[in-house]
Amino acid sequence: MNFALLTPLFCYLLAMLGLGFYLSRRPIEGSFIEDYFLGNRSMGGFVLAMTMVATYASASSFIGGPGAAYSLGLGWVLLAMIQVPAVWLTLGVLGKKFAYIARRVNALTINDMLYARYRNPLVVVLAALGLLAAFIATMVVQFIGGARLLETVTGLSYQAGLLIFASTVLMYTLIGGFRAVVVTDAVQGILMLIGTLVLLVGVLYAGGGASAMFSALAEIDPALVTPQGPDGMLGNSFILSFWVLVCFGVIGLPHSAVRCLAYKDSKAMHRGIIIGTLVGAVLMFGMHFAGALGRVLVPELTVPDKVMPTLMLTVLPPVVAGLFLAGPMAAIMSTIDSQLIQASATLVKDLYLNYFSRKPPSITFIKRASQGVTLLVGLIVLWAALSPPDMIIWLNLLAFGALQAIFFWPLILGLYWWRGTATGALASMVVGALSYGLLTTFSIKWFDLHAIVPSLTLSGLAYVIGSLLSPPPCAEVRALFRGEELEPVAARANNGMQ
Numbered sequence: 069m070n071f072a073l074l075t076p077l078f079c080y081l082l083a084m085l086g087l088g089f090y091l092s093r094r095p096i097e098g099s100f101i102e103d104y105f106l107g108n109r110s111m112g113g114f115v116l117a118m119t120m121v122a123t124y125a126s127a128s129s130f131i132g133g134p135g136a137a138y139s140l141g142l143g144w145v146l147l148a149m150i151q152v153p154a155v156w157l158t159l160g161v162l163g164k165k166f167a168y169i170a171r172r173v174n175a176l177t178i179n180d181m182l183y184a185r186y187r188n189p190l191v192v193v194l195a196a197l198g199l200l201a202a203f204i205a206t207m208v209v210q211f212i213g214g215a216r217l218l219e220t221v222t223g224l225s226y227q228a229g230l231l232i233f234a235s236t237v238l239m240y241t242l243i244g245g246f247r248a249v250v251v252t253d254a255v256q257g258i259l260m261l262i263g264t265l266v267l268l269v270g271v272l273y274a275g276g277g278a279s280a281m282f283s284a285l286a287e288i289d290p291a292l293v294t295p296q297g298p299d300g301m302l303g304n305s306f307i308l309s310f311w312v313l314v315c316f317g318v319i320g321l322p323h324s325a326v327r328c329l330a331y332k333d334s335k336a337m338h339r340g341i342i343i344g345t346l347v348g349a350v351l352m353f354g355m356h357f358a359g360a361l362g363r364v365l366v367p368e369l370t371v372p373d374k375v376m377p378t379l380m381l382t383v384l385p386p387v388v389a390g391l392f393l394a395g396p397m398a399a400i401m402s403t404i405d406s407q408l409i410q411a412s413a414t415l416v417k418d419l420y421l422n423y424f425s426r427k428p429p430s431i432t433f434i435k436r437a438s439q440g441v442t443l444l445v446g447l448i449v450l451w452a453a454l455s456p457p458d459m460i461i462w463l464n465l466l467a468f469g470a471l472q473a474i475f476f477w478p479l480i481l482g483l484y485w486w487r488g489t490a491t492g493a494l495a496s497m498v499v500g501a502l503s504y505g506l507l508t509t510f511s512i513k514w515f516d517l518h519a520i521v522p523s524l525t526l527s528g529l530a531y532v533i534g535s536l537l538s539p540p541p542c543a544e545v546r547a548l549f550r551g552e553e554l555e556p557v558a559a560r561a562n563n564g565m566q
Contacts, residue, residue: 087238110159111332112332116327116331116336117339118343120159121344122256122260124155130213132213134359134362135371138363140302142294144356148352150315152345152349153315156344158324159340160255163341164334167329173548176413179192179199179414181329184545186478193419194474195413195475199410202470203467204411204452206405207445208453211230211234214229214397215229220531234453237404241404241442242439242442264350264355264358267379268357271360271362274365309520317469320470320474322410331439363444365382365383377393409442415445449557469518472524473503473520477524482549487535488541496530500523503527
């Protein structure tokens with residue numbers, strides 16, 4: 069093993085554990101529930117921006133996306149830039165109104181918001197089940213990405229790399245909660261940014277500059293330097309689908325939307341939009357461009373998902389490579405920890421405390437239950453990641469689409485259309501989940517579009533029709549979501565725990 073390479077990488081993993089432990093020792097201000105699941109709504113602009121970017125930029129972005137660019141060329145780099153407005157859209161559309169209403173009803177999770185809007189337990193239960201199923205799939209992708217990174221770098225087996233990676237993430241998430249997640253996300257976001265820039269410079273230097281590498285790509289396959297890619301795969305229908313799936317649709321991703329509940333004030337939100345969009349643009353371009361150019365430097369790869377760690381080992385000195393391999397590692401870890409916390413919040417707070425707890429449990433019980441659920445979900449994901457596919461980006465996009473099909477319209481129309489009802493939300497969730505599942509399972513193409521486009525179309529129609537065919541929301545809900553002054557509504561989901 070190359071210890072000059074491994075030392076910085078393992079020091080990084082130990083530093084994340086130490087940071088999580090340090091944050092867990094800080095005194096809790098307010099309730100344990102609000103601190104563990106939402107960090108007492110204390111995020112500033114920079115931390116908000118970096119946790120948004122770090123949560124969104126996952127194994128798919130740092131491992132799967134560059135792997136796709138390696139296979140499909142510069143056309144995929146152009147396509148990947150569609151993701152640049154993701155932070156701006158999420159905070160711009162949800163941010164201010166979401167945070168205002170969440171504070172009025174003391175909502176700590178996305179399901180708290182859904183209950184405050186629709187006042188229907190079935191909406192919460194269906195949303196919770198859909199969220200857990202999709203999160204397990206996306207976390208499997210992240211575990212695979214982290215294990216492949218360690219496998220490529222260390223020479224360990226895939227299973228050994230998976231165990232080391234999973235243990236690190238689980239430990240700092242367990243002990244630190246949401247506060248550890250967002251602070252480590254901020255650190256990881258900085259490492260992602262620096263690592264991406266260093267790698268891109270190294271790749272361009274090793275390849276003799278962009279012009280020479282473009283010529284080399286064209287010699288390998290002229291389609292690699294066209295917008296459409298090999299076999300014309302990146303056609304108009306694919307591009308339109310991608311706009312929906314990884315740009316507009318990200319507004320409906322619960323693990324991104326929950327960040328809109330946790331920032332400190334409007335100033336923090338505005339700073340978060342600017343910083344997050346700029347950092348996201350650099351990351352998306354840098355890592356996908358490096359992946360596409362990697363076809364010139366390491367043309368023999370049989371598993372495209374290994375292109376990023378392989379490039380770092382190829383173009384950077386061992387110590388530098390070890391330090392900046394923390395970049396893709398950070399991208400993966402920052403997505404998993406967010407989803408683990410939200411999965412725990414869904415099971416413990418949204419389901420158990422709401423519907424199964426007969427009396428208010430103690431803080432000690434809630435803490436142990438939250439940590440126990442986080443560990444259990446992590447172990448399930450670890451087991452599922454033992455048999456990985458060759459390219460993880462397709463599995464990640466599949467889970468992305470499932471979350472959007474379920475949550476997009478109940479969140480967006482619920483926030484901005486006062487006439488939306490629980491019947492409309494339930495219809496949208498069921499139609500979205502069923503249509504997406506059937507279209508993807510049987511590979512049914514509607515005008516050659518990705519399944520997310522017809523699924524969102526059908527689920528949107530179901531929301532509108534279901535709402536119009538049912539009685540309008542009560543006056544209290546209408547006033548709350550139209551910004552009128554009423555006494556703040558106590559969120560049922562808090563179960564009396566302040």
